[in-house]
Amino acid sequence: MTNPRDIRDTGDTTLVGVIEHVATLAHNPTVSVREIVEGFGATSFVPALLVPALIVVSPLSGIPLLSTVCGTIIAIIAIQMIVPFRSHLWLPEFLMRRRITSARLVAGLRRLEGPAAWIDARADRRLQFLVVPPLALLPQIACVLCGALMPFLELVPFSSSILATAVVFFCLSLLARDGLFALAGLLIAGLGAAIPITVVLAATGN
Secondary structure, eight states, X not given: OOOTTSOOSSSOOSHHHHHHHHHHHOOSSEEXXXXXXXXXXXXXXXXXXXXXXXXXXSGXXXXXXXXXXXXXXXXXXXXXXXXXXXXXXXXXXXXXXXXXXXXXXXXXXXXXXXXXXXXXXXXXXXXXXXXXXXXXXXXXXXXHHHHHHGGGGTTSTTHHHHHHHHHHHHHHHHHHTOHHHHHHHHHHHHHHHHHHHHHHHHHXXX
C-alpha cells in the first residue's frame, strides 16, 4: 500500500509532465474531476494537488467560481496529506462530478508550458530538510491555508492566482525535493495574503 505522503505512482514528476498528462486525459468534449484524479492514480496526492493549482494560475481562473472549486479541492487534498486517514485520495462526490470543457482546459494549461519548463529546468535538491518530515508539514499546511482562502478571495483580482502559484511551488518542492521552492512558495503566499488586506484597508480608508 502506498503511503499518502509518497510523491506518486506514475512518472510525471515535473510541471510540464503533469500538464502533458492532463492533456492526454482530456480526450472527450468535457473532463471531470473524477477522470483527472483517476487518471493520475488514487495515491498520487501531490500531482492531484498540483492540477487545480495550475488551473487557477492559468487564464481559466476567470471562469466564475472556478477558483472556489479548485481552492476547495486543494484544501481537501492537502489535509489528507497531513492526516493520512485514508490510503487513497478522497473528494466529495459533488466535486468529483464537476466538469470543465476539455478544449479550454488544455488551452489554458498549454499557455503555462513555457514558464513550467523554465521552472522545471531550475529544480534541484536544495535545502531538503524543508521538504522531509517534520518540516515537510510547513508546505503542506500552507497548501491547506492557500486553498481554504481562495473561495473568500474570488472577488479580489489576482489574489487567488497568486495563492495558487504558491501551491504550485509547494507541490514542486515536494516532487523535486527542493526546499528552495518551498521558501519561494511561502514568499508568494505572503504576497497573496497581503493583497486582500491592502484592498480592505484601502476601502475603509485606513
